[in-house]
Amino acid sequence: MSDKVDNKNSEAGKEGMNRREVLKGLATIPVLGAMAYGAIKKVRFEDNRKSNLKQVVNLSSEDPNMYSYSKSDRQIRIGLIGFGIRGEQLMRAAGFAHPEVIDNLKEASVKNSSDKRYDDYLNQDNLNIVINGVSDVFDYRSERAQLAAANEDREGISGSFLKKAKIYKNWRDLVAADDIDAVIIATPDHWHSKMAIEAARHGKHVYVEKAMTRTIEEAFELKNAIKEANIVFQLGHQGRQTESNLKAREAINKGVIGNVNLIEVCTNRNSPNGAWVYDIHPDANENTIDWQQFEEPCEVKHPFSLERFFRWRCWWDYGTGLSGDLLTHEYDAINQIMDLGIPDSAVASGGVYFYKDKKAGHYINEVREVPDVFQVSFDYKDRDLTLLYSASLASNMERGKMIMGHDGYMDLGNTLNIYADRESTKYSDKIKTGIIKPDLPIYTFIPGRNNVDAVSSPTEQYFAGRGLLYTYRSGKRVDTTHLHIKEWIEAIRESLDTGKTILPSCNINMGFQEAITAHMATIAYREQRTVFWDKENEKIV
Amino acid sequence: MKRFFRGINQDYSNYQLSILVVFRVMIGWHFLYEGITKILNPNWTSVGYLLDSGGLFSGFFKFIAASPELLKLVDFINIYGLTAIGLGLILGLFTQLFTLGGMLLLAFYYLSHPPIIGFNYAIPSEGNYLFVNKTLIEMAGLWVLYLFPTSMKIGLDTFIFKVKN
Numbered sequence: 001m002s003d004k005v006d007n008k009n010s011e012a013g014k015e016g017m018n019r020r021e022v023l024k025g026l027a028t029i030p031v032l033g034a035m036a037y038g039a040i041k042k043v044r045f046e047d048n049r050k051s052n053l054k055q056v057v058n059l060s061s062e063d064p065n066m067y068s069y070s071k072s073d074r075q076i077r078i079g080l081i082g083f084g085i086r087g088e089q090l091m092r093a094a095g096f097a098h099p100e101v102i103d104n105l106k107e108a109s110v111k112n113s114s115d116k117r118y119d120d121y122l123n124q125d126n127l128n129i130v131i132n133g134v135s136d137v138f139d140y141r142s143e144r145a146q147l148a149a150a151n152e153d154r155e156g157i158s159g160s161f162l163k164k165a166k167i168y169k170n171w172r173d174l175v176a177a178d179d180i181d182a183v184i185i186a187t188p189d190h191w192h193s194k195m196a197i198e199a200a201r202h203g204k205h206v207y208v209e210k211a212m213t214r215t216i217e218e219a220f221e222l223k224n225a226i227k228e229a230n231i232v233f234q235l236g237h238q239g240r241q242t243e244s245n246l247k248a249r250e251a252i253n254k255g256v257i258g259n260v261n262l263i264e265v266c267t268n269r270n271s272p273n274g275a276w277v278y279d280i281h282p283d284a285n286e287n288t289i290d291w292q293q294f295e296e297p298c299e300v301k302h303p304f305s306l307e308r309f310f311r312w313r314c315w316w317d318y319g320t321g322l323s324g325d326l327l328t329h330e331y332d333a334i335n336q337i338m339d340l341g342i343p344d345s346a347v348a349s350g351g352v353y354f355y356k357d358k359k360a361g362h363y364i365n366e367v368r369e370v371p372d373v374f375q376v377s378f379d380y381k382d383r384d385l386t387l388l389y390s391a392s393l394a395s396n397m398e399r400g401k402m403i404m405g406h407d408g409y410m411d412l413g414n415t416l417n418i419y420a421d422r423e424s425t426k427y428s429d430k431i432k433t434g435i436i437k438p439d440l441p442i443y444t445f446i447p448g449r450n451n452v453d454a455v456s457s458p459t460e461q462y463f464a465g466r467g468l469l470y471t472y473r474s475g476k477r478v479d480t481t482h483l484h485i486k487e488w489i490e491a492i493r494e495s496l497d498t499g500k501t502i503l504p505s506c507n508i509n510m511g512f513q514e515a516i517t518a519h520m521a522t523i524a525y526r527e528q529r530t531v532f533w534d535k536e537n538e539k540i541v
Numbered sequence: 542m543k544r545f546f547r548g549i550n551q552d553y554s555n556y557q558l559s560i561l562v563v564f565r566v567m568i569g570w571h572f573l574y575e576g577i578t579k580i581l582n583p584n585w586t587s588v589g590y591l592l593d594s595g596g597l598f599s600g601f602f603k604f605i606a607a608s609p610e611l612l613k614l615v616d617f618i619n620i621y622g623l624t625a626i627g628l629g630l631i632l633g634l635f636t637q638l639f640t641l642g643g644m645l646l647l648a649f650y651y652l653s654h655p656p657i658i659g660f661n662y663a664i665p666s667e668g669n670y671l672f673v674n675k676t677l678i679e680m681a682g683l684w685v686l687y688l689f690p691t692s693m694k695i696g697l698d699t700f701i702f703k704v705k706n
Binding site for chain 1: 562569570573574577581604607608628631632633694695696697699700703
């Protein structure tokens with residue numbers, strides 16, 4: 001400081017400060033008192049509101065513990081049938097990603113440091129399994145599956161691989177093989193029940209993709225075969241592992257939203273891939289695809305068609321369209337939350353309203369049979385409720401699962417929000433006193449909320465929003481499909497170690513309910529009538 | 542030092558001095574309460590805000606969000622920086638330093654979510670802004686306070702800088 005200031009300061013020095021100057025120096029301190037008073041009052045108000053809400057919605061704060069199986073180190077030997085899009089995803093979830101997939105993830109993480117999918121994948125648990133056999137009717141895919149099966153070290157294409165898995169030209173030889181304990185089936189739906197039944201007869205444990213079967217009859221046959229064989233069966237609804245579904249179940253059981261009278265679930269997609277108009281692989285031809293084997297279960301045989309082979313979901317001969325493919329995911333989530341079982345009746349509507357423009361590439365030779373806009377209304381008379389499914393494959397408007405009750409409603413995706421209804425009987429006092437504000441959630445659950453989320457593609461976001469892609473365990477992001485396969489593998493170990501019958505989360509009973517429900521919707525659409533389920537005689541009328 | 546405290550010998554009328562102090566305390570209050578709410582919420586993190594960034598510098602802010610170590614540092618600076626700046630402005634303690642610190646933080650907030658044409662943000666805002674928003678105005682307010690300091694007359698700086706000699 002300059003001399004002038006120094007002089008001035010020394011004149012006015014510490015001793016020289018008069019009372020007035022000292023008071024002025026301290027004048028703003030009381031403001032802190034006001035801040036402390038205000039802040040404490042506000043915190044108390046919020047705490048009071050929270051503790052009041054906690055009395056209303058008292059859900060557990062621990063991570064859900066779904067099962068506790070023995071942790072023996074027995075290695076499970078797997079055979080895989082079907083290495084299309086889903087088969088490849090299942091192998092990846094089981095710990096055997098194709099080296100190209102690893103390279104793509106690695107490259108994405110280098111390009112964008114917030115893309116954590118590569119790290120997530122390397123951190124995924126090792127399930128202690130080995131892939132001993134693979135089978136696909138398209139040669140390119142079976143060879144690709146063989147290389148993926150050799151990638152237990154999760155390396156890129158430059159890694160070294162020992163191809164141990166045997167390629168089976170016919171799946172029947174795979175399910176009969178001695179060095180296979182369990183099979184994963186990811187073929188088109190028309191093969192599901194036949195393969196699962198044959199595998200069960202050979203004592204193999206079964207993981208099969210949804211929809212469980214293509215027809216009603218197959219659902220009965222498969223249920224009986226699995227029960228007779230006493231093997232561990234898991235249906236591929238990975239939503240069973242989603243934490244928000246488990247929270248929603250707890251909330252429903254505790255009566256948080258009162259009597260549920262209407263549930264609305266939806267599917268929205270808007271891309272050729274999302275509508276199953278997949279690319280035709282350049283290596284595909286009559287020599288590389290075993291068309292005869294592909295068509296074997298069909299009552300009416302069709303001439304070789306690349307369009308039918310790659311886009312099989314568009315025809316009734318191989319699948320059941322929206323009902324088997326996407327309604328089942330939504331239904332199974334609600335069944336998991338509310339134990340709905342098979343509905344009393346189903347009505348359906350819709351049609352092929354968009355994917356019929358040849359010039360736009362919607363089809364090559366044959367317009368699809370399965371609808372791209374589809375609505376189903378299921379009624380549950382004993383439960384006094386309706387389950388509504390609404391789908392469009394040509395609009396991306398995002399709609400969550402909505403469960404509506406007299407006292408409140410919940411909006412459920414990967415996150416869960418519960419609101420009180422303003423006319424609720426149960427909450428009327430608390431709404432009057434202002435403890436509950438109907439426009440604010442009374443409960444919110446966001447899994448992994450403290451984590452940095454990786455950048456995902458729109459399709460991934462779609463699935464993640466519906467709990468179909470990722471869930472969180474102890475704040476760590478994990479693939480739900482991985483958790484679903486893991487549960488199955490651990491259930492197999494438990495069954496082999498103890499000899500007991502083990503029913504995992506999406507077992508044959510759940511699968512049977514899923515299949516019958518989906519088929520009621522398909523029949524209602526195709527026959528344009530109300531379809532009823534005769535509970536006593538277990539048949540559709 | 543002299544330059545840093547430029548204006549200390551300026552004579553304000555009592556009216557001018559009072560309004561400048563009220564202004565200083567109000568901005569200080571805003572900073573302090575932002576800091577306190579973050580201290581009280583153990584789950585608070587700047588990650589959502591950073592990921593929501595847009596405009597020319599969004600890459601920089603998203604880079605911070607993606608790095609756990611940097612994010613920790615940025616969270617720390619936000620929580621305790623806001624609190625310290627708030628206290629400094631209210632008490633009139635090291636006021637010039639905290640005023641500059643406050644301007645720096647506000648500059649980052651402004652640049653992470655610039656109200657320029659073509660960008661909309663998930664973080665809700667209560668008004669309509671084009672180029673100028675409340676963050677920028679608050680920054681200009683601190684600039685005014687920096688050039689018209691008051692803490693040597695009303696504030697703890699009175700004692701510190703006088704006792705020193």
